[in-house]
Amino acid sequence: MELAQVRLLVTDFPACYRFYADVLGLEPQSGAADGPYEKFSPAAGSAGIALQDRAMMARVLDELAGPATGHRSLIALRVDDLDSYCEQITSRGAALLHGPAPLTDRMRVAHLEDPEGNLVELQQWLLPRG
Template sequence: MELAQIRLMVSDFPAVYRFYRDVLGLKPQFEAESGPYAKLSPDTGHAAIALQDRAQMAEVLGKLAAEPEGYRVLVVLRVDDLDAAHAELTSRGAAFTRAPGPMGDRMRVAYLEDPEGNLIELQEWLALREQAGNTPA
């Protein structure tokens, strides 16, 4: 078995698509602003975030639970320079719910939400486990 992707089911597909493309700067596999599906990736690595129109998936399944309340997803994006990423995304219209700050002694994090309220963590690693004097997990 191989994990192909994690897909966020969204109600306002165009708004969420533009957020991941224009604000976070992820690259779409193909242009699909009106949906019902898109896959977007950072410039590096093979990881991707997929978006699925919630109403279209409800038609496929014949039913779909009501939209969840509270945080149900945490998208984590690693960056080399958290302060620079924070400044760049803020200039693109991102509103952070927590400014850059420490999380333990090995990383700094900042949080924002996409237009559907999905939580996004930007993280900058300050030291790997081995560099911090710990054994690898």
């Protein structure tokens, strides 16, 4: 088994598309800025993040028809230089909720939300994972 993607169900697809493509700098697979689906890949490869129009999925799964409340997901993205990356994304309109700051003796993190309120954690590993 392998992780194919993390998919976020969103109501404002264009705003989320711009956030992941233009603010975070992830590469869109097809350029479908208006949806209803788009997959983004980090430059270094690995599993991607996908956006799915919430209304489209509500037709398939009735329990998702209502609005999401609170943090219902967290996407963790690893970066090489957390401070530099945070400077880049704040200059493109991101608003950090927390950090950059140490989380453990092995990792520094920063947190922000996408336009739908999904929590994004940016990680910089200070020591090799073991």
